[in-house]
Amino acid sequence: MAAYPDFLVTVPTQGDGRDPLRRDRGEWQPGARRPLPPFVTDLRPGASSAFDHLAQVGRAAEIAAIGGAFVPFDSAGEESLVVAAGLLRQSRHLRVVAGFHPGIATPVYAAKFSASLQRFTGNRLGWQLDVDLDPAVARSQGDFLPGADRYARAEEFLTVAKGVWHEEGYTYEGRFYQVLAGGFQSPNSGLPFPRVYLTGTSPEALALSARHADVHLFTADQDVETGIGELAAQSAQEGRPVEYGLRLPVLARDDDEEAWAEARRLWDLAGGVGEGLPDPDPRTRLWGGFGRIAGPGASGLVGSYETVAAGLRGYLGQGVTTFVLESRPHIEETYRLGERLLPLFAKEIEHVH
Template sequence: MPELILRLPTRQPPARGLGPVATDVRAGLYGPLEHLFQTGRAAEIAGLGGVLAPDDPGGEEPWTVAAGALRHSRHLRVVAEFSPSFATPVYAAKVSATLQRAAGGRLGWRVAVGGDPAARAAQGDTVTGPDAFRRAAEFLTAAKGVWHQRPYTFEGDFYRVLDGGFGHPLAGHPFPTVYLSGTGEAELDLSAEHADVHLVRFGADLDAVRAALADRASAHGREVRLGVELSLSVRQTGRDDGPPEGVTGHWDGFAGLGHTVPEGLVGTPDELAAELDRLAGRGVDTFVVEATPALPEAYRLGEHVLPALEALAAREASGAR
């Protein structure tokens, strides 16, 4: 059964109030991030595997969102997306060790490498091209080193760690699950050495990516799981907030709905489950899903798509015996 991870909205809907009708001078019952935490709770209640707190330069800070989502849930995996420019690998590892202690090992990392150079520069990050991938490799090497070894020393071009490493109470917790992405040579090389899950966009050549990744990962004595990032819309009658009528199956127009991921699937729960099951049959075990509006879509995915997907998996398992 593949895991579904819901992408949290990067920006909150406008606040709704009573306007000039009435004024409540008390502090608000719900803080400005409550909508995001409600979406995370909906994903957990609905039975989804996790949520992703995206790295959006114009949106909420992903580590803060991830920490809140972990605090507001009991079983949900929460993935924080960030660039290596966020912090030193030692500080990122220390923050994560504390979160792992507090949340029972449910934190994941999605390390964002590359992207629009202008957008990165606006965030103070001017490392681009091959250097960005070399820095990411050093970041992950050093972060894992201080996590698992003490004392630990690392000498690189971007980072130096001298006699580092964690003791009590930070030592001994599981390192965050690492998600990386892309189809280029540099992306695949980085994932082969460091990723637990390698993500590709919907529509990528899965067979080619899987073969190339397996060859590279075997050189490091590792195996890397394969995931797909896509948008989903559960087609139901009486909805006016989804794709236009008549759109079904594969659709690349999700950007028009405000999605970050433009490619994805539109269909009934059974149709979506069949497509996800088909991809699972090709070695995909993780789906990072964008759906709008995220909170009600979390419930639709859990109440309608997951049961259909579980039924397909059960039928296939019984047929294989």
């Protein structure tokens, strides 16, 4: 189990840009593309691909010594497993966690796909299973499985995927999947199984994590401390450790005043001109305005690098060791986080080593 903070950055799946409403990077909004300045002489289209921007985010994370990148499942965005494979190919050390839902494929195919990626990239792939999708999103993906059955299927999905991964001649008979004399052979056998990241605070979600997760990700809007306590008790009964993580938007600058000035600028660009800027929660210091400036999501932290680091240390004190951070625009902010925020945790890392 990790004893020091592990940081990942979130990769944009629907373009990016300095303006919250104008995502002209990554060819996501071609109509929003700014005209080229007069000194540009090569006007040929296709000089860069849609993936080039994503590759730069991954490269920024690697250069800034951030441990990993998280590509969330996004039903309306880029395909996370394709993006993850590209980022792994474009990097040497970056770990990449791909989000997907169990209805995307059979567990045998998902495991086979991942075994090849592990073999080709030095075992740097992780899985984040989105189990409890919004029903409308699930149906749009051709998945009509209801309620608690989604967790029952996820249980079988992970059981079968690990079974064929680790056991030659593997056989399984379940409600959702059947395998007869399956299992991988060399060179796809004997590899580390992808680290499994799971989410949720329902009893079904925590029970699934207790049995299968390597890392359970919370959001700041959830009762993290209570969730960790409940999951710790369940994982102890299962006789296996689970690490705890947090998905968190952040906006960090040299001082608090500069950070809030940037929040105000982004708030106005996102349509908030004339509206008062929401205050952070006086108890947790979490700011709920990220939903407007960065798209739907949880509350996050705004402030100086020291202020944000102090907020993260509060979660470290609760047992969180993995932080999946999101900050836009992703390339520039990834460098900021790696060069200015992460060094503030050098003592924690040095204490461990």
